[in-house]
Amino acid sequence: TGFFSKLRAGLKRTGSGLGQLFSGRQSIDADLLEELETHLLMADVGIEATTQIIDDLTARLKRNQINDPDSLRTALREDMLAILEPVAQPLVIPQQKQPFVILTVGINGAGKTTTIGKLAAKLKQDGHRVVLAAGDTFRAAAVEQLKVWGERTDIPVISQPTGSDSASVVFDSHQSAIARGADVLIADTAGRLHTQANLMDELRKIARVLGKQDENAPHEVLLVLDAGTGQNALAQAEQFSEAVNVSGFVLTKLDGTAKGGVIFAIAKRFGIPVRFIGIGEGVEDLRTFNAEAFVDALLD
Numbered sequence: 001t002g003f004f005s006k007l008r009a010g011l012k013r014t015g016s017g018l019g020q021l022f023s024g025r026q027s028i029d030a031d032l033l034e035e036l037e038t039h040l041l042m043a044d045v046g047i048e049a050t051t052q053i054i055d056d057l058t059a060r061l062k063r064n065q066i067n068d069p070d071s072l073r074t075a076l077r078e079d080m081l082a083i084l085e086p087v088a089q090p091l092v093i094p095q096q097k098q099p100f101v102i103l104t105v106g107i108n109g110a111g112k113t114t115t116i117g118k119l120a121a122k123l124k125q126d127g128h129r130v131v132l133a134a135g136d137t138f139r140a141a142a143v144e145q146l147k148v149w150g151e152r153t154d155i156p157v158i159s160q161p162t163g164s165d166s167a168s169v170v171f172d173s174h175q176s177a178i179a180r181g182a183d184v185l186i187a188d189t190a191g192r193l194h195t196q197a198n199l200m201d202e203l204r205k206i207a208r209v210l211g212k213q214d215e216n217a218p219h220e221v222l223l224v225l226d227a228g229t230g231q232n233a234l235a236q237a238e239q240f241s242e243a244v245n246v247s248g249f250v251l252t253k254l255d256g257t258a259k260g261g262v263i264f265a266i267a268k269r270f271g272i273p274v275r276f277i278g279i280g281e282g283v284e285d286l287r288t289f290n291a292e293a294f295v296d297a298l299l300d
């Protein structure tokens with residue numbers, strides 16, 4: 001399917017031939033684990049997750065539980081799933097009268113607007129009534145881009161002129177969503193302001209303002225990260241989670257990066273659900289994160 005071919009295109013580079021490590025080998029020679037470790041580190045799996053995997057494989061080898069390349073591959077698959085499965089928790093939108101509010105955060109270029117457009121389309125297709133809030137009032141282009149998605153998917157976008165107060169746009173959008181009987185509000189936010197501190201203050205304020213209309217809002221804070229930025233994505237996750245209560249990750253651009261392994265590093269470090277992955281620019285290219293499908297594409 002499109003899913004596997006697109007994901008594999010990127011992951012082939014990510015694993016730098018992880019699958020090939022095992023094929024065509026008759027036995028496990030001394031170098032194999034070392035080679036595997038190098039592959040994992042190069043794919044940005046990170047020290048912690050790589051160490052966990054290699055230590056476990058080493059222990060299993062010592063106990064003679066692994067005897068050939070095939071059983072090593074099976075054990076590796078299990079170790080990878082053990083890291084990813086706990087965070088493979090899909091976003092579930094409960095039935096409720098108040099709109100379910102999704103606050104979307106992330107730095108410019110991460111794929112935030114595109115993700116919002118794809119997610120809105122997906123939710124609409126599932127029968128939800130969606131309203132979008134153009135909360136990135138800092139960049140005119142961001143509002144325009146969101147409107148294009150809104151037109152394409154026939155979903156209302158609430159906006160104010162560039163330079164307006166972002167929290168006020170989001171507050172208005174929340175009211176508008178309630179008035180329209182919408183059951184999902186997805187709010188865009190700025191990905192860059194004059195300073196990092198400004199941005200984080202603004203995000204805190206938006207979260208606070210949403211809580212005024214519904215004490216449980218935002219119900220989901222989605223942090224969008226470009227997988228291609230590798231370990232840098234970890235630093236962003238640290239910064240954003242200090243400001244707002246990040247409850248889910250979206251990893252974008254997994255179709256075109258050799259650093260897709262960062263998903264293991266993120267899973268290990270934060271233990272926060274990975275809700276979706278982006279595997280292209282099209283409306284159908286946002287997928288619910290599935291640990292098995294991901295690992296199998298990686299080991300293919």
Ligand code: GDP
Nearest residue numbers: 108109110111112113114252253278279280281
């Ligand atoms: P924002 O600044 O965070 O709102 O980022 P955008 O949504 O504008 O995305 C930045 C660029 O990345 C755009 O050219 C998008 O089409 C592209 N993009 C977003 N997600 C993906 C993805 O999953 N795969 C690929 N290949 N490109 C993506």
